[in-house]
Amino acid sequence: MSNSVVVCTWERGRAGVPVGAEETLSLACKLAAAAGLELNWLIAGPAPERALEIAGKYGVAHLDRIEDAKLADFQADVWVEALAQYSKQHAPKLILIPQTFNARLVAPRLSARTGAGVVMNALKLEVEGRAVKVTASAYGGDTRVVYELTGAESCVVGVLADMLLVEPPAADSPAPAVRQVAVDLGAATERVRVIQKAHLEGPRLEEAQIIVAGGMGLGKKENYRLIEELAETLGGMAAASRPVVENGWVDSSRQVGLTGKITRPALYIAAGISGASQHMVGCAAAKTIVAINRDPDAAVFRYARYGIVGDCLEILPAITRALKG
Structure with a gap:
């Protein structure tokens, strides 16, 4: 088990920046600093032009890349396979995923596949002693639940990035090292067949x-x-x-x-x-x-x-x- 926290992103958002990336990196940056963890950022699929700039802003040590033709369209089982292989290679303590609709399909499956714990709807992460505590939204947002991560060796956390503020550190860090991560998706099952693609026009x-x-x-x-x-x-x-x-x-x-x-x-x-x-x-x-x-x-x-x-x-x-x- 490595002493690291990794932010996993893949869905393109405004200006090509992955959806929820900066909000989740902001949260992870504070956690990594408090817990003495190494912060890494995994981008599956094409990386935005500003990836290195954004990574440096939040103190990312390694910018990890997974590129494969099978990742062109979202397939939950294919993405789980890619992330599971990454987890086996690098064994992060925490995997933080901005909680989009697709992420809600991936996070629980990744947990089951790797034996990691899983917490969804996260709003806050903090270190208390040797434990990591996750504050999450529950019951439609009416309630806050605090989970203490002590049992599982690693944990997958779905982060409600849209409800967080972007708070970069006061000073930028050195540019991260870029690592190309090799995965074998040849046996990954594609259960969904894309018949037609529709693109929403105008503002989101x-x-x-x-x-x-x-x-x-x-x-x-x-x-x-x-x-x-x-x-x-x-x-x-x-x-x-x-x-x-x-x-x-x-x-x-x-x-x-x-x-x-x-x-x-x-x-x-x-x-x-x-x-x-x-x-x-x-x-x-x-x-x-x-x-x-x-x-x-x-x-x-x-x-x-x-x-x-x-x-x-x-x-x-x-x-x-x-x-x-």
């Missing part, structure tokens, strides 16, 4: 700085246009709660919450949304939340910095008119 909801979200308080599908009009006026994006999506009012790509997008905007306006924890976990990291609801006791007001008690069908167009002057 997860990256929006202003979001206006509508819930069932809108009453009917036609009223969702009030959300879109205010979002357009503010230069933001329109979003929705899960019931709105399930009723077919908008596409699932606009859903915010535990089973949708995790966002971190500067401003989040929740109109006609009750404030169920499953939704609020998707916007809890917003700098400012404004709630509009007819029910003064609605749970959403507990999360909001500003609240308006009233009918969103009247308040939304009034705000839009005021902004347009």
